[in-house]
Structure formats: structure tokens, C-alpha cells
Amino acid sequence: MEYNFNEIEKKWQEKWREQKTYHVEIDKNKKKCYVLDMFPYPSGAGLHVGHPLGYIASDIYARYKRQCGYNVLHPMGYDAYGLPAEQYAIKTGQHPAVTTRNNIARYREQLDKIGFCFDWDREVKTCEPGYYKWTQWAFIQMFNHYYDTKEQKAQPIAKLIAHLETNGTEGLDAAQTKELHFSAEEWKGYDEAKKSEVLMNYRIAYKADTMVNWCPGLGTVLANDEVSEGLSVRGGFPVEQKKMSQWSLRVSAYAQRLLDGLETVDWTESLKESQRNWIGRSEGAEVRFKIKGQEEEMVIFTTRADTLFGVTFMVLAPESAYVEKVTTKEQGKEVENYIDWVKHRTERERMAEKKVSGVFSGSYAVNPITGKEIPIWISEYVLAGYGTGAIMAVPAHDSRDYAFAKKFGLPIIPLIEGADVSEQSFDAKEGIVCNSDFLNGLTVKEAIAKAKVYIKEKGIGQVKVNYRIRDAIFSRQRYWGEPFPVYYKHGIPTMLPEDKLPLQLPEISNYLPTETGEPPLGHATKWAWDEQKREVVENSRIDDETVFPLDLNTMPGFAGSSAYYLRYMDPHNDTSLVSKEADEYWKAVDLYLGGTEHATGHLIYSKVWNKFLYDLGLVCEEEPFKKLINQGMIQGRSNFVYRVKGTNRFVSLGLKDQYDTQAIHVDVNIVENDVLDVEAFRNWSPEYKDAEFELENGKYVCGWAVEKMSKSMYNVVNPDDIVERYGADTLRLYEMFLGPIEQSKPWDTKGIDGVHRFLKKFWGLFFEGDTFRVSEEEATKEELKTLHKTIKKIGEDIEHFSFNTSVSAFMICLNELKGCDKRSVLEPLVVLLAPFVPHIAEELWSRLGHTTSVCDAPWPSYKEEYLKESSVRYPISFNGKVRFNLELPADMSREEIEKTVLADSQTQKQTEGKTIRKIIVVPGRIVNIVC
């Protein structure tokens, strides 16, 4: 009987839906397993064949675990807020909610066709009020907590206030934006506004001035990649650095715990490494330098405390607060000009800049160790955001300082014996120290340690660990995001009462910034908070007594995706983000699958979010993602036709060099095995209607290249089309067959026939003509061996996420079975195949007489006794080169093997006229004769 995949797949997808086959609930009698795919953003283009790769892999794993007896949580939902929908709204006026709803419907339809075992009852969408209520709620908690650096834990802000009331800042251990000093009396004397300002210095969600790329022409803030050479990519308006009050999250407070957590999870080394680089821990020292003629000292951070004797100048970031203090009258104009120039450069440009620039401030600092006076310069190569925004320059041993010293003619003092610094600096942390008084003769490592001790003892500074990671800016001047549950009471940011959440996103008429440069929410007319009525009211009622304006910003993309894995555990809970029961049962994600693009964004923010909730005792696991696998990208395979320049004549690949041709991308969907469907090409576009072709052997052969899968390359392959033509099971199997999950590889539809044929052949085993029939005969030894070998291999492969080799193993198994139709062999195979190709497996399983889903068919176990070989085929090699094979009993001893091999006539032929010097016998493996 024909394998009618369309009918089978439709039938089972409906049954699964009706019978809620994939619905999952807490079941304390079963071990749990949580398998999660990274949250997709539902883009307007729909899914292409690359997207489901990870979903298929995780689906196989989830189904496998279920068959092994686990209670598997495998949910799906949408990261539904985002810029594309908003930009589409600006262009067309269509509400982003409508666009998003349509895109989600399209995604769902596409996903459903592939037969995933998602529990759709747990679906979440970040743009739904029931979901973002908890995003807003978490934000309020972060606002109401600070980070205790001694306890290494978030604590209620009330505890901090109590401390300030009794001790001021004395003895305070808190993560902070800047170091403040005041007494309890001073604190008590502060008014509300001042107190709010001070507390912002400690809150985990806080408001502070940050530098942004401000584009006055567009009236908005731009991301780094929306700016190019000081102009906005969109519109080409000038962009400048501007200070703006923005919400931020104090993720830097969690730097060390983020780092420590990496030791406890099963992620790839490369991913861990990139997170370590992002966190950027460096051990060093803070050193104070006196400024000549002033009370004020400047503090710098260095990892090379050993180089203090080689400091020949100081450099400040242009934004540094010290700039104002050290700039002299004479240098005032020059400094001002320089800072003005730097302002128009983005951080990215400043970092990419190779040309050295800078200006002298006019002041001098005093080296605390030598007492020498050294000039203070200002340069963009020092970044305000790292360390203290000021450095001590050691030109002999830092290439950036070196370039600066060369350009401005500043002295260079070598500090390492034998280091030649006439052409370039010696940056390596190795060698013997010289020119450094009490450090002379030590290795660099020893000198660093000794210098640190010295700095501490002499009180000129302190040992310190610095982190590169910066706090996350949490405000966006956009419409399509979560609104902040914040109103401004006499200008003081105040949280909405928690029981009034969610604060719903208002409707607005225009998605652009307002004329006065406010974010889109500035267009909302009902966007004020009435404290007494506890509700959102018309803006016209703002009186600054009981009615106050609401925040006009929205939250960024990572807000909604930071705790979604927790929400899946308990998606309909109205009283908490996740119930204690659900959290304690499902704990953390056991397998997390997604792309590398989230390596440093989402995977840092969601971990901080989780650690914060952990500190509050709301979740029981500190690390949310135990094992993580990055799936590779599926690249496109583009096809080209070759047009003779200036004509409408196309020549086949093999002939193109005889003409002056131009390669043109052609839709891969009208090309098969690199042969163009000429008629389809003529109909593809009016411009090719009258195209002429020069063929090779009656065919038009196309050229090809591997490129990114994108519309503009005409190489997008839609999974719907594949499902239509070959079925979802074939698509699933082929995606896995392409290669290792974590590797990038090109999609080429032509290979799909192999796996499709496999399924057809497998199907055929169960039928005799049109009737379903399996034999009840006992299996032979060979058949059992093949079966059990396959059971073993598939289980191991799934555990190692090596799905491509599983597919091969199935094919080998089928080839070896040679048309076997015995139930005792076929039935376990159906069970093994079920995670990979669930539809055909369900159909065959039910035809075999089962009434329950194959999803619950227990995973078969293999018996070692069937796998034992009685003999081994030994490759016999001479000097490492295999010459022939010898079949020998498996239990033959080393000595016997040696004797048998030497006695063999073929051996004698190979060794004729040579002396045998050595024989290596590896039992069960190989024999090598050296002669």
C-alpha cells in the first residue's frame, strides 16, 4: 500500500489535538524533564526551513525522554514585542498588535504541520497583559531591592534605609553607581527628592543618566547599529552623544555570581568563554594620584601595579568628571574643542578608531611612588564606562599608551630587562623587572603581587577586582513593549501598587516620537495615574496633587524573555509568577536549545533575572539552564543562471566561459538538481518571458553557491512546501540527517529523496499488496543482532544529540533486515522511530493493534547477548598499511593470533625477503607487522 503521508499526518495531528496527547501536568510519581527551545520572535516572513532545526532536535529528545518514563515539559510561545512590528506600524498604520497576531497565527500553522509535541495549553505571548503583568511585577521588585555585596544577595531596600538612618553610609556594603559619603544625620535631613536620588544609587532597577545616541532629526534614540559615521542609517541625520535619564538594571552586581555559575552548567566551552569575556573580570589595584596644586586626588584602576615606576603621564576619558577639575585656563579652549569633537562620535567609532588623538589638560599629577610630576592628558581612547574613566599611562608596556606617547612626544621608560621599546611596546606580562627600585629583579608576576602589597600598606590605594560588564539600560523610547508601572509624583519615580498590575499599554494614534521629542507614549491621552482612585485616567486631570503623569518609556526586548521559562511551568497563575509547587517540581531547564546569537544578551540577562528571583526565595534553582546546545545555522544554497551581457539569452553553466556573462540569482524552487525548469523561469518574471536558452545535453544547468538564506538571494525554502511534497516526517528526518545539530550547513532539497525512500521502504515492510500484514514468526539470530545493535546505537546517539548518525543507523538497519516482516523485529523499530517520525510511527503502531499512543510506548532496551560476535575480522597490516583481512575467533588470545597470522600464507608473501622486527596485536582491533 502506498505511503500516503499527507493523510496520515493530518489524521494524527488531529488526534493528538483531540486527545490532548501532549498536555502535561505535575506528576510527582514521575521524574521530570524540561526541554526548552529559545523563544522565537514571530517575524513577518514566517518560518524557513532553517528555523525548525532546533525544534525538531528538542522534539526528538522530549519524545525520547517521555518514552523513557519521564514527565516532559516541552512548551512553546512567542517573544511578541519588538521593533519590526512597530516599524511596520509606522509605515502602514497597522497596529503592531494586529501584525503580531497575524504573524503568530502563521507561525503556529507552520509549526503544527511539523508535528511537534508542544503542550500548547502552556503557550505564552510576551505582549499579553496576563504575561507582562509579571514582567512589570519583577521590575517593581528590582526597584525595591538593592544588592548587598557582603551577603552577595539582593535585599529589601528597607534594610538599606534602616542602615542609612542609623549609620549613614558608614559600613555600607552595597552595589552602587558611585561611592557616596554621608552621615545618618545628613540622610535624615534630606528631602524626598534627595532621598529618592540617593536610593537610585543602590536600587537594582534604578534611574540614572546614561549616554545615548541621540538623533535630533528623528527625535529618537538609536542603537549602535542604527548609526554609521555619526549619521543615522535611516534618513542620514546627524547623531550625537547625549545624557539621558534612563532606567537601568544593576546586572554588574551579579558579575561574580554569573562567573561562578558557569562552573556548574553543561554548556559548550566556547559559549562559557564568550560569557567570561563579556563579564570581563580583572584583578588589579586602584591607585590614588595627587593633582599638583589641588586638594583633589584622582583614582585610577590598573592591572599592572608593577609598572608604577614607568608611568610618564595620565589620561582621562573626555567624559570624566576630573576633566573639569584639571583643565587650566590656558588649555580651556583646546580641551573644549576636543570634547566637542568627541561628542559626535559613537562609542563604536571611538573603539574602532586607529588614529591617535588627545589634548593636554594643563595640569600635572604626582606619581605616588616616585613623587615625580607627570602631565594629565585627555583622550578618547580611555572609555568613561570602564574602571574609573582615568588611567596611568605606561607607554613602554601598553601599546595604546605607546602610540599616544609617540604621537605627543612623551617619555617612555622600559621596565623589563632586555625589552626593546624603540619600535613598539612590550605588552607581555613576562620578564624580569628593572628601573623599578624595590621591584627590580623580580618576575612580572611577583612584582605585581609585591606592588599591590606596597600600595595597600602605604595607603596610596587598594586592591580591587574590576568587571567589564555594564549595567543594562532598560528603557526604550518605543511603543511596542511593556509599559513601566511607574508614575512621577512631583517628579519622583513612584511604583504603581502591585495589585493594580498589569498596567496596560495604551492605544495611541501615531507611533512616532512626539514633536517635543518624547517617546511615542507621549501621544497617549489617557496616561496618568490617579493615586486616590488607583486607576489610569485622562492626562487632562494631571494636577500634581493626586493625579500624576505615567512613564513614557517601554521595556526592551529582553524584559519579556528573561523569565518566560518560569512562566511555562505555571502559565495561568494569576497570583504569582510561578507557584512554589510548580517551581519545585520543574526546577530548571534540563535542555535548552537555541542559536549562538543569544550568547551574551539573553543568556546573561535571564540569568541575572533568575538569580534575583532566587535571592528573593521565589525560585529554587540559581542556574536556570542546566544544559545548553547551540544549533547551527542552516544556510541557503543559491542557484544562478548566466545571461549573456546585454541580451536576453541564457547559457548553461558549462558554456558560460565562452561568453561574457552575468550571474543572476534564480529562485531555487524552480531548479531541481541544479537543472532549471525553463518554462517556470519564463513565467517567473515578465522580464524573462522571451528568454532564450543555450542548453547542455538538453538541460539548462545552473551554478550554485552557499549563502545566507534570505529573500533577496531567492534561496528561501519554506517548510510548508516540503511538508506538502514529502510529509512532515520526511522533513524532520532530513533536517536531522543533514549533519550535526550544532554545525552550520547548507540546505539542499535534492538530498531529501534518500530519507523519503527510507520511510517508504519501511512502510512497505508492513504491507503485502494493499493489506497490512506482519509475520508472527520468530526472528533469526541475525535479525535480532541488527535490531539490538540499532536499539543500542539510537539510544546512545540521542543521549549525545547525534541525530544525524541515528538516521544513518536506521537506514543501515533497514538495509540489513532485507525485507523482514516479523512483528518481533518491526514493532520495537516503530517505537525507536517514534521520536523522529511520530506520524508514521503512530499509524503503524495503531495498525499493529495498539490502542494507546506510541508516545507512551516504553523505550526498548537492548540485550548484550545478541550483540556478541563469535569472530572478528582482523585487518592485517604491514608497516601500518593494511594488506588483507583475517577472520579469527573473538576469544582468541594475543599469542594465538600472532601465531595464526604469522603462519598465514599471505603473511609470508608480504614478508618475503624481510625480517619481522615487531608484531603489534590489539585484540579485537588490528594486527600490525613491522618489517
Next chain:
RNA sequence: GCCUCGAUGGUGGAAUCGGUAGACACGCAGGACUUAAAAUCCUGUAAUCAUUGCGAUUGUGCGGGUUCAAGUCCCGCUCGAGGUACCA
């Protein structure tokens, strides 16, 4: 620049511990079935030489090394992909 990963036939890839390189599949070529096509099945398929057969040599990006034995380990390099800091 730095970090990470990678490079194996015409193509995707396999080789789990250093032990027969190229499993499995695509494609291609030849054959069977068919009036024909499709579908299906069978055979061959790393390269070079030899070919009636036996075979021989080379071969996993390049150059070295360790080893009885290297795609796999070590040193040096080339190219490609991804990430990324003028981070003091």
C-alpha cells in the same frame, strides 16, 4: 588585534578510546522492468596508474614532529565562519 569553532570525494557528511579513511545518503554512470515515462530494483562510483585478473601508489587545508600505527595527539602556518573589548 583577541577569543571560539572549523577545513575529509562532485555534494551533505561518517570514523565514540590513536587501530581497515570515505559508513549512510544525494548526485552521476551503467543495467533490469516498461510500448514509453515516472516509480522501483540491481551494479559501479576518492584520485592516479594498471586492468583479463591479481593489484600498486597517493590521499582527510599547508609544513614539520611523536608513534608499530595519526583525520584523530604536539609545534608552526594558511584560509573560512561566529563573537568581540583601544577594557588600562
